[in-house]
């Protein structure tokens with residue numbers, strides 16, 4: 001029998017100004033799951049993530065979370081004039097633990113070094129964040145999410161602005177976190193190649209939950225339903241994605 005879920009949504013509904021954004025969402029996510037959340041633009045993926053992280057509080061239904069969450073939000077522009085060094089940004093990930101009054105201790109700085117090392121960016125420790133490349137900045141944001149040793153890591157479109165080698169590196173890091181720490185990982189992404197390559201479960205979301213299955217059980221029908229008539233174009237634009245889908249598509 002499986003353990004208790006670490007994230008559980010029970011009849012979750014969310015609307016803003018009478019605009020229904022999420023409807024009747026039920027799902028359970030278990031420790032060590034590597035979950036991909038996919039769906040078209042405006043499907044409510046980021047909204048769902050913000051509900052899980054607690055950023056959005058006024059929803060109806062129940063969402064229960066067991067464990068500490070590390071969150072890498074969708075790409076924000078780097079404010080190049082903002083005078084902050086990489087280690088200072090990563091330390092902000094420990095802010096909840098240290099609080100507004102206490103100062104960071106030596107071991108907090110050590111923790112920052114360790115997490116930068118894990119992500120192979122230790123040489124960025126002292127760099128100004130405004131001088132980082134887009135890919136470097138993404139990894140620093142992941143470091144900030146990981147520095148507090150979360151049980152659950154949530155990443156919202158982390159592949160944006162990163163080149164192919166950078167994406168491979170990112171996937172390898174996520175794989176390592178799952179294998180070595182049995183971390184629960186949630187990855188929101190439009191890159192279906194990336195999603196199909198490493199995730200174990202997929203949530204297909206478009207305002208309602210179309211399906212929640214093992215990645216290997218997702219088929220073309222599920223994806224066509226999710227992306228509707230735009231799917232053929234979408235598949236074409238994604239190029240090799242179709243091959244990945246076909247590989248998994250044992251039923252049609």
Ligand SMILES: Nc1ncnc2c1ncn2[C@@H]1O[C@H](COP(=O)(O)OP(=O)(O)OP(=O)(O)O)[C@@H](O)[C@H]1O
Nearest residue numbers: 016017019021039040041042043044045046047048
């Ligand atoms: N604060 C808000 N006020 C009004 N509408 C909102 C608000 N936040 C989100 N929405 C709407 O909710 C819907 C879902 O948005 P959300 O950002 O969650 O989608 P998404 O699936 O993450 O999209 P994308 O793939 O484009 O990032 C959109 O139609 C969006 O315009």
